[in-house]
Amino acid sequence: MWNLNQLISGDDGGREESFLEEESDGPCSLSPTQRMYAFAASLAAGLILMFLSLIVFAKPIKFALLFTFGNVLAVGSTAFLIGPKQQLGMMFDPVRIYATAIYLGCVVLALIFALLKNFSPSFTNSPRFQ
Numbered sequence: 001m002w003n004l005n006q007l008i009s010g011d012d013g014g015r016e017e018s019f020l021e022e023e024s025d026g027p028c029s030l031s032p033t034q035r036m037y038a039f040a041a042s043l044a045a046g047l048i049l050m051f052l053s054l055i056v057f058a059k060p061i062k063f064a065l066l067f068t069f070g071n072v073l074a075v076g077s078t079a080f081l082i083g084p085k086q087q088l089g090m091m092f093d094p095v096r097i098y099a100t101a102i103y104l105g106c107v108v109l110a111l112i113f114a115l116l117k118n119f120s121p122s123f124t125n126s127p128r129f130q
Contacts, residue, residue, distance in 0.1 A: 038080040039078070039081050040077075042074075042077035043077040046075075046076075046077060047074060049067070049069050050074070052066050060113075060117050061115065064111050064113075064114030064115070071107060075103075
């Protein structure tokens with residue numbers, strides 16, 4: 001497998017490779033070029049979704065869904081570079097377990113509260129909350 005430095009410097013070692021290579025070992029065997037494209041596309045999509053969530057900030061469900069999926073895409077984009085198994089291993093490393101738990105908890109709570117506010121008419125129609 002190519003080294004990231006070789007990919008950046010353009011030294012392909014005499015190996016020509018198409019974007020969609022016919023000789024793949026499975027669904028997770030991407031070339032370094034394909035990994036970089038997938039990383040960039042996933043990160044860009046995540047950032048666009050997070051930016052769109054700021055536009056619809058007044059609508060809780062749209063905000064929560066766009067922001068959550070944008071975050072998941074942005075964080076998950078690095079899985080294309082280092083692999084999903086290694087990324088999950090790094091996220092659940094004893095040093096990072098608290099940060100990961102707080103992140104996942106906040107993502108889940110944002111979705112729960114946004115959906116709870118919209119789907120509980122007795123809670124939102126109470127005169128105390130208007």
